[in-house]
Amino acid sequence: MATHPAQLLFVFCTSLLLLGARLGECARVFTIINNCKETIWPAVTPAAADNFNGGGFALRAGQSVLFTAPVSWSGRIWARTGCNFDRNGNGTCVTGSCGTSLKCGGASGSTPATLAEITIASPDFYDVSLVDGFNLPVVVTPINGRGNCSVAGCDADLRRNCPPELSVRVNGRVAGCRSACDVFSTDEYCCRGVYGNPVTCQPTSYSKGFKQACPAAYSYAYDDPTSIFTCSGTDYVISFCSSRKQPVCTYHNHRLACSDAHTYVINVFLQTGWILILGLIFNGLFV
Structure with a gap:
């Protein structure tokens, strides 16, 4: 019927x-949305058992989940792709894995991974970073806040035009796009040594390509002026595979x-x- x-x-x-x-x-609500066409496994670090579900969970296509962020929380949120976990939460992922555990807790993700970085303060600081490479589009939208509160993110799919030398291929398709620092590990690309300051560390051909595709995201370590944003007293919507212009909602x-x-x-x-x-x-x- x-x-x-x-x-x-x-x-x-x-x-x-x-x-x-x-x-x-609740003080600060974090809404995580999966607008991708496949299941992803969001990871959050740092995270404890009583917040962010221990730092890892599955999120099917079209699903969303809400969390209350701890006071003064500062950390990273990213998506893992192509994961296979057993009933005990042990397994592997194609990109973004934090060891072999479903719940990342305090573990960092493996490269390449697109990172949403947020620090709750007065005001908050937030950005989307491609310094560790790219695996999925990510957008960070502040809601209910005061101040500039711009939308941060990389909503282009950098896998489509990733240079061959940066590409991570799995079963014939590009699963991620590594950073030049991750691939070549030189001082120039990694902004270290004599290049360890914003004067000597300048954009490279690779970071310029990232920046052209995603102007509201970090393309290299000292890409601060156009990539880091501030907002006060805001909730956050972290949406994967979304457009920066796409309306999003949360509860507060x-x-x-x-x-x-x-x-x-x-x-x-x-x-x-x-x-x-x-x-x-x-x-x-x-x-």
């Missing part, structure tokens, strides 16, 4: 209300908050219009 559209709407609105009630009052204090004015209209409708919707349903006006 087909589900009546009104029933679907009722379930949708009720689910939103229950989600908002469950979240309650029982309210749905979104990243642009058009979605704000939907927000108001969902918060105030659900009573009217339920009344119409029960009066049979949707038939």
Whole structure:
């Protein structure tokens, strides 16, 4: 039997209300969204058992998950791809692995991996970094904040035009794009030694290619002025395989908050219009 559209709407609105009630009052909400066409395994470090699910979990295509960030948290979030974990959480990944564990905790990810980096302070600092290479597009969107609060990220797929010498190939396809530092390990590419300062360490042909494709992301170690952003008192949406212009939403204090004015209209409708919707349903006006 087909589900009546009104029933679907009722379930949708009720689910939103229950989600908002469950979240309650919280200082900083991190929403992680998988807009990719495949399952990913987000990793968070540092993370404990009582936050960020221990630093690792599976997220199917189209799914999202919400966490409350600890006070003064500073760390990294990235996606692992092509993973295979057993029931005990042991396994391997094609890119981004943190050893052989599902839950990364304090372990760093292997290169290449696109990193979302966030420091909660006054104000917050956040960026998306390609210094460790690229495996998936990542966008960081602040919501409910004060200040500049620009959207950071790399929403281009650098695997498509990755130079052969930087490419990580698995089963005939490019699974990731390494950084020049990771591949060649020279002082010039890694901004160390005599190149260990912003005056002598300049963009290379490789980092320029990254920057052209992703102007709102770190392309090399001293790419600060156009790559690091600030915002105060904000929640964050970290979305994989998304556009920087794509509207995103999160929950805070029982309210749905979104990243642009058009979605704000939907927000108001969902918060105030659900009573009217339920009344119409029960009066049979949707038939």
